[in-house]
Amino acid sequence: MLDISLHHYLAASIVLASVGIAGIMVRRSILIILTSIQLTLMASALAFVAFAHAKSLPQGKTMALVIVVVAAAEALVGLTIAVSAYRTRPRTSIDDFTLMKG
């Protein structure tokens, strides 16, 4: 069998990030867009960790931790905005939220 190298992890990361970006661009539901953003961030964290392991640099793992925390913060802010918008207009489609004014 093929040995697993950095390229394998990067390929998996690229595919996952592409799926996440496709979800952001194609889907209209605000919740699925949030999960797609999370997927993209996790794919980038995977790339950081793979590079850190290949180059023996612990900074990459630290940056992956930072990305995970940023993803959690993004989910929190996005859900807060979604709930606030949902109270004024009970829809989950992003097309219904064309104005930031509440």
Added chain:
Amino acid sequence: MEQVIFYPCSVLAVVSAVIAITRVQPFIAALWMTLTTSMIAVLVSLNDAPIVGAALFFIAASSMLVIMLMSIMMDDRERLRTKGRTIQFGKIFGGFAATYLIVVLALALARTPRTDIASLNNAKPVGQAIVESCGMPLTLVGLLLLVVIVCSVTMGKRNA
């Protein structure tokens, strides 16, 4: 052993991510995305970063669960009435995934040599990197989290 774990986990992560972004119901999408998160955590752990994998699993999977709860709260009734096209496929796929994970876990437990726990974790180099060379990003992340918490509470109270 690494090949046995890497290929199925990466395929499972990609397939569940594709299923997640193609689901109509956000609740089902968040469930599939939780599986994707778990598989990415396994891939991260394969790169000698079990702490990062555990953090990714707990933080990202818990945020997915929060999204699931929000999707229950904000569900669009019209969309919930529409049936998913691949419900049976999802059950079969989930059964295979669960069986595979149990087999891999059993293999890992059976083949793991008895070593010192302290030699397995990588907390020391990560902690040294945080203190020595990544102080600024960690400070910025701390500030970001503080701002996020304050903004969330403020927005929630204003719209309550």
